[in-house]
Amino acid sequence: MKWVAGNSLTTRLTLLFAVVSTSVLLLLGLVIGSLVERHFEDMDLELLEGKLELIQHALAATRSPNDLETIPAQLDAALIGHHGLAVGVWNEAGKPLYLSEGASFPEVKQAQVPAAQFPRTWIGSDQHLYRGIVGTAPTGIPGGIPTTVALSTDLTHHEHFMQSFRLTMWTVVALAATLSGLLGGLAARRGLAPLHDIVRHAADITAEKLDQRLEEGNIPLELAEVVRTLNSMLARLEGSFRRLSDFSSDLAHELRTPVSNLLTQTQVTLSKARTLEEYQDVLASNAEEFERLSRTIADMLFLAKADNNLLIPLREEVDLGAEVSSLLEFYEAYADEKELRLSCSGEASIAGDRLMLRRAIGNLLSNAVRHTPQLGRISIELKDSPEGETVISVENTGETIAPEHLPRLFDRFYRADASRQHYGEGSGLGLAITRSIVQAHGGEVSVVSERGLTKFSMRFPR
Numbered sequence: 473m474k475w476v477a478g479n480s481l482t483t484r485l486t487l488l489f490a491v492v493s494t495s496v497l498l499l500l501g502l503v504i505g506s507l508v509e510r511h512f513e514d515m516d517l518e519l520l521e522g523k524l525e526l527i528q529h530a531l532a533a534t535r536s537p538n539d540l541e542t543i544p545a546q547l548d549a550a551l552i553g554h555h556g557l558a559v560g561v562w563n564e565a566g567k568p569l570y571l572s573e574g575a576s577f578p579e580v581k582q583a584q585v586p587a588a589q590f591p592r593t594w595i596g597s598d599q600h601l602y603r604g605i606v607g608t609a610p611t612g613i614p615g616g617i618p619t620t621v622a623l624s625t626d627l628t629h630h631e632h633f634m635q636s637f638r639l640t641m642w643t644v645v646a647l648a649a650t651l652s653g654l655l656g657g658l659a660a661r662r663g664l665a666p667l668h669d670i671v672r673h674a675a676d677i678t679a680e681k682l683d684q685r686l687e688e689g690n691i692p693l694e695l696a697e698v699v700r701t702l703n704s705m706l707a708r709l710e711g712s713f714r715r716l717s718d719f720s721s722d723l724a725h726e727l728r729t730p731v732s733n734l735l736t737q738t739q740v741t742l743s744k745a746r747t748l749e750e751y752q753d754v755l756a757s758n759a760e761e762f763e764r765l766s767r768t769i770a771d772m773l774f775l776a777k778a779d780n781n782l783l784i785p786l787r788e789e790v791d792l793g794a795e796v797s798s799l800l801e802f803y804e805a806y807a808d809e810k811e812l813r814l815s816c817s818g819e820a821s822i823a824g825d826r827l828m829l830r831r832a833i834g835n836l837l838s839n840a841v842r843h844t845p846q847l848g849r850i851s852i853e854l855k856d857s858p859e860g861e862t863v864i865s866v867e868n869t870g871e872t873i874a875p876e877h878l879p880r881l882f883d884r885f886y887r888a889d890a891s892r893q894h895y896g897e898g899s900g901l902g903l904a905i906t907r908s909i910v911q912a913h914g915g916e917v918s919v920v921s922e923r924g925l926t927k928f929s930m931r932f933p934r
Contacts, residue, residue, distance in 0.1 A: 482660045489656025494649040501641035508637065512630045513603070517591055519557070520605045520623045526550055527559065527621050528609040535612050544570045556626030558602075561609070564617035577604065577622050593627070601627040666691055670699065682710040715883055723885065727768070730761040771901040775884065778908035785825030785912050792854050792864060793819045795830050799837055800852075811847050818854035822862045822932050824913050832909040833864060835902035836928050840868035843926070856934065861915075864930045873921035881919055882907040906930070 530546050533539070547559055547570055558575035562568055576596035591605045604624030611619060670686060677684050685703045688696060741754045777783050796816050807814050822829075833852075840850045848869040857863050873881070880886045885900035910917045915932040 482657060482664060485660035485663075486653050486657035489659075490649045490653035493652035493656075494645055497641075497645045497648050501638075501645065505634065505637060505641070509630075509634065512627075513591075516603050516625050516627075517605070519554075520591070520603075520625060523550070523554075523557065523559065523623055524605065524607050524609075524621060527561065527623075528607070531561075531609040531611045531619060531621075533612060537613065540569060540611070540613075547572070556629070558604075558624045558626075560622045562620045562622075564619070569619060574598075575624070576602070577624060601631060603627055663692075666695055670695065670702070674702065677706065679713065682706060682713055723772075727765070730765050734758055734761050768901070771905060775901065775904055775908060778905075778912065783828075783908065783912040785828050785909075787823050788826060789821055790824055790826045790829055791821050792829070792833075792862075793821075795826070796833060796852050796854065796864075799830065799834050802834075803837055803841055806841050807850070810841075810844065812841065812844055813849045815850070816852040816854070820854040820856055820862050820864070822913075822934065824932065825909075828909045828912070832906045832930065833866070835906045836866040836930075839902055839928075840866055840926075844868040844870050857931070860934050862932045862934055864932075865927055867925060867927040869924055870926060872924055873919075873926055878919055878921060882917065 527547065527550075530543060530550075531540075534543070543561065547561075551557055551559060551572055557572070558577070559570065559572045560568060560575050560577050561570040576598065578594055591603055593601060593603045596602050602624040604622060606620065606622045608618040609621045670691070673684075673686050685706060686699045688699050688703075691699050737754055737757055741751065746754075774783075793816070800814050800816060804814065837850070837852070844850055850866070850868045853863075853865040853867070855863050855865075882903045884904045887900060907917050910930050910932070913932055915930060917928065917930045919929070920927050
């Protein structure tokens, strides 16, 4: 079973504060302890070297063996008040000339030991720790061999101090770790309070309240980016829900009309006996409604595949000029009814799916024919742009589309004028299908409408 608190950010921050403060205090204690020990060592060496110089001076003042006999008394007087300090002096034969009370030295040879081996520490016979040095002290006796002098100091007092220091340090570290953990937990809770506010406000946002946004006023800088991201996500969700709601409503409306027509005509036909010609007329009318339903369903399936990235266009060289010319011939009859002028300029070709590209161009051309007024003009331009793109533009005269409608023209079933009657394949899915085809080819589609001219542009990478 996992420890639930381990996943708590507050717990993690509390432990982090405790670990960091403990590590810092422990490191600081170790550094201070090392410096204190080094200071004690320097003090000991200063004392020992001072006494060594004093003993060397006293021995240098001797002029005869009788003078050496006065050395013990001089050294006893020099050691008064220096508890724990021990001195030993040996002549050239290794015979002790002087040993202070309680002196305990390792074996010392006649000044033949390199000075680099001293100072050194050792444990005496009384199990105390000592630090000492050894050196030579020449006498003033003519022809005399220098004596060997050893000095040591008891480190028991230092050891007691360091033990007390370590105990105090560990106690302070433990208390500081506990206190820093408590204060760190409190600071973490207060610091994370804005995050709890965000969670509380976010929990109040439901599908019916997607217009609400998280407040950014009192949010810390570290969480401001999170709030902005969440607000952006809410805006996208609101837009998606709105489009989904509009799509569901429009889809129901689109399917209701032909189904209602079919049902009404069938009921009227069955209300009494009809002639063969009347049955044929009803069936022909029903066939038209079925065709419309079939086209709508096919378009919806096409868009569903596009939404799931299942549109995989074939790659073949497509002559756009030839495709546009063929489409212009197809729509020439519809254009003649409204006395429209159709034109095409430029030449271009791209690698893509010929049927998909033809459908995309046909949708734009059909849209232009429907919305171009009597005696209007429709022009198609093919060109290769300096940015390395192939551009197909369809421009028509007519009523300017309001700017607020332009971004949604490619949404399914969206109409800038909801009261406008449809013509031909005007089911409200043509522009959405065009966008899906262009995106499947790695391109993009855009629209501009101003001063009585509306221009749709499809851009494909070469």
